[in-house]
Amino acid sequence: MKVLGVIAAIAIFFVVLVSIDTDKSIADPVKAIVERTNVPNSVTAVYLETRLYDTVFEVIVFSITAIGVATLLGSLARAPHENQSVFHSVTVYSGGLAALSITLFLYVVLNGHVSPGGGFVGGVVLATGVVTYGLTSDFKRASSHYDRLRIKQLESASLLVIFALSTLIMLFPGMHSRLLASGTFGSTLSGGLIPILNILVGIKVYAGAWKMSGEFISRRGTL
Amino acid sequence: MTGSIVIYFSIMGMLAGTIGMILSKNIIKKILSLGIVETSINMMYTGISSRGGIIPPIVSGDFSLSYADPIPQAVIITGIVISFALLCLSLVLAIIIYNNYHTMDVETIERNFEREEE
């Protein structure tokens, strides 16, 4: 029976492979996008200005999954992680790595509209840095920052602000394009509301990714 | 030219992922094969965007260069984050099942459900 499924899959993808015609109509919208948004990195301009409507749903998907994972994992017993086998050389490296990921987060998020990067990348990079530090050396200290910096309230506040800002941009596009045109091309402060959205998405994705992996770690124990 | 090569490889990757999903018996393996399908789709969209040119679409003033198309790239960043969210959710469900039945094997799980059905 499985052979039938494999044959069907091969047939489907063979027909797709044969019938794909890659040079039919190659669009080149870079000029139109960059001219209107006055922002060098046209990819960030697309997903934060042209198709902002998708990104709003995208951020909601991420926060729903983060809290969904937390509630679904809530039913499992918390794994004790006192006896964390700590190798001191690894702690030093992962501590340095976490600090490095903070700087990388700030760089990528702040001028995500000038150089490659953006909210999503920054959030995930920071989350990976802090989680590796939590995994290898001391999970309690790594997760203590979550309450000290009150990230939980920050997370829901940033979701609300993202939603408010994007409704404003979508309802009054004329005003936003005038704001965009005012900044000088290529400078960090030039992107109108785009850098602010980038920062908020970065915080949101960081909080979501940290909560998800934190839930996994606290349920399954550290390495 | 490079765009179509990436597209052809990603379709073969999708084929490999689908076959992996059919043949594997362990839940984690099925979720892994699903991850392969999703990575191949993300790669295909970069292939689509690089049909016109492979210069990254970060404009530095002159528009004469043959830039890659930014729209599929921006669109697939959303796709990558969605596939990560799906992956986490499926792993949580697999863990919940593992905690009740202590097995990751698809047949034993479905046999347990049939036994409970009667």
Add this chain to the structure above:
Amino acid sequence: MSFVMAIAGTLYLISAVIVIVSRTSFQGVIWFGIMGSISSLIMLMAGAPDVAMTQFAVGVALVLIVYIMALRKQRRVRMGYISVPSMIENTQSGLRGLEWEVLQHIDEKEGYHVEAIGFGTKEEGMKAVVNHSIDLLCGALTEDDVSRETKGLPYLETSIFLCEDEKIDFVRLKHKTRSATSPEPVFHKKSNYVLVVSRNSEDLIRDLLEGIQDLHESGKIKEIVGRYL
């Protein structure tokens, strides 16, 4: 440029296939990480730095952490063994033998982290199981070795012979270098090989029983025995 892309593409496909055919899911996850980084490399070459960064950060780093956390569920099984030729022995290429094959088959479905600890004699092994320092003891043990505190899970029938008034099971008898003068071994009684498990790891007992039953149903036990004895 397209030549480099073709190489990277074939590497990508090879690692995708390895993920699917890898034996344990832990190996699959590692190769999934390798495949993710190759695909983010291809994206970089195809002129999409943003997507490459997101794919690498999300699709490789965070996914590996989450997968390892999910696979972290495996129980750490401390296995003591008494080395008996062709049943279980520690060769230079790792553990080999009939009992090891049986355990591998059971481990394949459950995916245990097995830590093997060698023991000199049966008594040492039994003492270790009784005080729960190891979860499982194997090495051609028969039913009468099982003491009250531990639990014996029979997985293979065998017969005990009396040779020079010492009870020897079939396998040890086969490998025992018998000098010409030793008396002919006399058939003593029917018995079967046992996996001795400490009482307090209930789910391990349940999984092993299920695995042994599955082995008998699928007839793999005969094939393994055929290969080793």
Add this chain to the structure above:
Amino acid sequence: MITLILIPVLGGIVCLAFKNRQRLCMTIALATTITNGIILPFQIFRVVEINVGEWGNLGIRLAIDDFAMPFLLSTFFVMLAITINSIRKQYDGFFYSLVLILFGTLNSIFLSRDLFNIFVTVELASIISFILISYEKKARQAWASLKYLLLSSLGLNLYLLGIGMVYMETGSFAMEGLNSVSTVASVLIFGGLAVKSGILLFSMWLPDAHSSAPIHVSPILSALIVKIDVYLSIRFVTFDSFLWLKDFYISIGLFSAIVGAYMALNSLNAKRLLAYSTMSQVGFMMVNCDKSSSWHGFSHAIFKTLLFLVVGNISYRLGTKKYDEWNGRLSKWEYTFLLIGSLAMIGFPLTSGCVTKEIIIHGSCCPWVRGGLYLASTATAVSFCRLIFLRPSKESTAMPVTHTLSYLLLTGVIFVHGILGFELYELEALIPVSVGILIYVLTKRYLKPLPNKIEKLDLSLIAYLLMITLSLGVALLAT
């Protein structure tokens, strides 16, 4: 028109922020649903189109027209009934935020004219339904949700592949591009979304997912999430490159209607009976993909929600889902609402089910299709006679006021729609109903549950891939 989407989503996000205060979230949910209902009539009856952010062809376009109107109405009614009904069950704030965001996403799916935006919103709707299915963290729900997740995300990846091909051929994600797109892309787009549509053999995960979901989640799944693909297929069929789909739908719709009703016939578990009848009703909607099936979608959503809520609350009270153990233990009120729901499902005259089902039967193209539809409605009649002929108990136990309120709302909609749309030829509907009752009385003892081997994970995956190859063959031969 954007407010239709933004208000529920905003309510959902506010609930997300205050998710540990349960009463506040419940009031937010009620208030948002009611405000959405108030602004609904002003938005629905004007054909409006918006370019989000004035980006024209590059950006996303939202538009409203009379295909989407029935679905928007049904979403509002179903959400209102579920929120009212779930007041007693003390769900926590996160449940209400999920329901509200799902409400906003469904409105957005029914309005959007951009293919990738449909992907993101359908993905969000599926993620919410995965979490909602396994909300009570039982292993059976986790397994049903995992099966649904694996199949649905494989399908959506094929859909993404199809959109990639559309972008390659037309240069934009707008829906108008579908007029001039290759048949393989149209098959992928159809096949990708068909996994969620509930057509037989495409989505064999449905009976397990809908029957093991919590009480207030299975109506959402059956009434709303299944309608996503019904609506999208109705819209896709109007484009030129999907012409092969119109007559392909007739055959699989008919097949799904008849076999789905037959499987419903033989199931002992009440929720599973409703899940199979959803698959057969989707077959009804797909037979002729036009406005009549969208109105049937509306009426099916209403009476399926009523049935699922009544059955769910009864099985919660009596502790068993097997309806033959309910004999003599139902309270009077519960029995009456169960009767009304089943009559609407069978297509008894004066109910909305009959109005829309008759329009479909009369609108169907050729006589053999009409015969098949009559056969399917008789089989549905037989399967629902099992619920109708349950004897209610003598003493009438009190029913919570929130339950009666939501049931009355739904029955009101059923009868208003039924009486307004009453035509003379509806008396024809009495024939399949009476034949069904006759068959039920004769063969009551012989019906035994079918083995549901096909619903295993691997087999449903293989069935799905085989159906896509079949549709690929049909499409390539047709053009």
